[in-house]
Amino acid sequence: MYYYYMYELQPLPYSYDALEPWIDAKTMETHHSKHHKTYCDKFNEAVAKHPELFEKKPEELLFDLASIPEDIYEVVKNHGGGFVNHNLFWKCMGKNKGGLPTGSVLDAIVRDFGSFELFKENFSKSALQQFGSGWAWLVITNNQQPTTENKKLHIITTSNQDSPLSNGLIPVLCLDVWEHAYYLKYQNRRVEYIENWWNVVNWDAVEELYK
Ligand SMILES: [Fe+2]
Structure with missing residues (x-):
């Protein structure tokens, strides 16, 4: 029943070639569809061993790492971290951006x-x-x-x-x-x-x- 809460890999908020020429499309595609997906998959596999944790947001799990069961602690730290870190990374970039903050x-x-x-x-x-x-x-x-x-x-x-x-x-x-x-x-x-x-x-x- 908790599987409704499984963490999903979201599509990028832009196309793979949106950050050209600074970051190339091939790198973006591999980074998102392979590396980020692997973090997401392994994170889900680990949390599925304690499915009640799916009720929490991934950020909450990382915020309170000390409460994570020992058998999945390392995977949550590494792959949960990879999942959440990349979500933020994609969000912080965009097409025709750069310049100065306001x-x-x-x-x-x-x-x-x-x-x-x-x-x-x-x-x-x-x-x-x-x-x-x-x-x-x-x-x-x-x-x-x-x-x-x-x-x-x-x-x-x-x-x-x-x-x-x-x-x-x-x-x-x-x-x-x-x-x-x-x-x-x-x-x-x-x-x-x-x-x-x-x-x-x-x-x-x-x-x-x-x-
Ligand atoms: Fe990365």
Whole structure:
């Protein structure tokens, strides 16, 4: 009966070639229909062993990892993380995007990093320096009682598919720096991938997430 709550892989909110020339269609197709699908499938297989957990949102499971039964803990952390992280990643990008953020997220970036340029520089550097597979994130650090005034932003990185949610942080922007995200087009040139990625960031989505 709980299978109604199985987690579904959603189609991308745009076509596979929408992020060309910055991120190529083949990479997007493989990333979504193979990598993301595998995270989704393995996550579902694990949670199906404790189907009552399907009543919770995937984000809730990651937020409270300590409560996950031991026999599925690692799979939920890794594949549940992969499922949720990629959902956010797709949302944070779009066709003909890039440019500058606006509204409350721009105000918060200037407040917490000094300027948009400084933020971009720090975020790119963090993404570049993440050793091995992982993610760079823009997160809200105080999730307890966030108000417009105190929603402080911070840049962090995580390894593998670890989610900031598991550390009580709310992500509003993320960049996948696993090689599967860029290797077909950029090979070892992660720095070029990161620089070009700014051209597809959907700041409207980031603004919505921040709010
Ligand atoms: Fe990925």
